[in-house]
Amino acid sequence: MDMDNVLTMLYVEGKECRLSPLCKDRCISALPFGGRYLAIDSVLSNFLNAGLYKIKVLTQYRSDVLFMHLSVN
Numbered sequence: 001m002d003m004d005n006v007l008t009m010l011y012v013e014g015k016e017c018r019l020s021p022l023c024k025d026r027c028i029s030a031l032p033f034g035g036r037y038l039a040i041d042s043v044l045s046n047f048l049n050a051g052l053y054k055i056k057v058l059t060q061y062r063s064d065v066l067f068m069h070l071s072v073n
Helices: 039-049 064-072
Strands: 007-011 054-058
Touching: 007 039, 039 054, 039 064
Parallel strands: 007 054
Antiparallel strands: none
16 A cells, blocks of 8 residues: 555544643643653654654644644654
8 A cells, every 4th residue: 555645634632631630731642751752752653653654633722832842843
């Protein structure tokens, strides 16, 4: 299968969060995970290792921290 033509859509969680104290200022995917990484990094790593390079991230709630992280990395 030709993976160059596959567009991957990643939907990032909205306002509802079971980790409410941690999600006050950011979405779940922007929570720190394993030191300098964010929770979204493991998902993006899996996509890249599977050969999926066209990735769109769809966000709803408090995505500013996530966008800063994605634009730097």
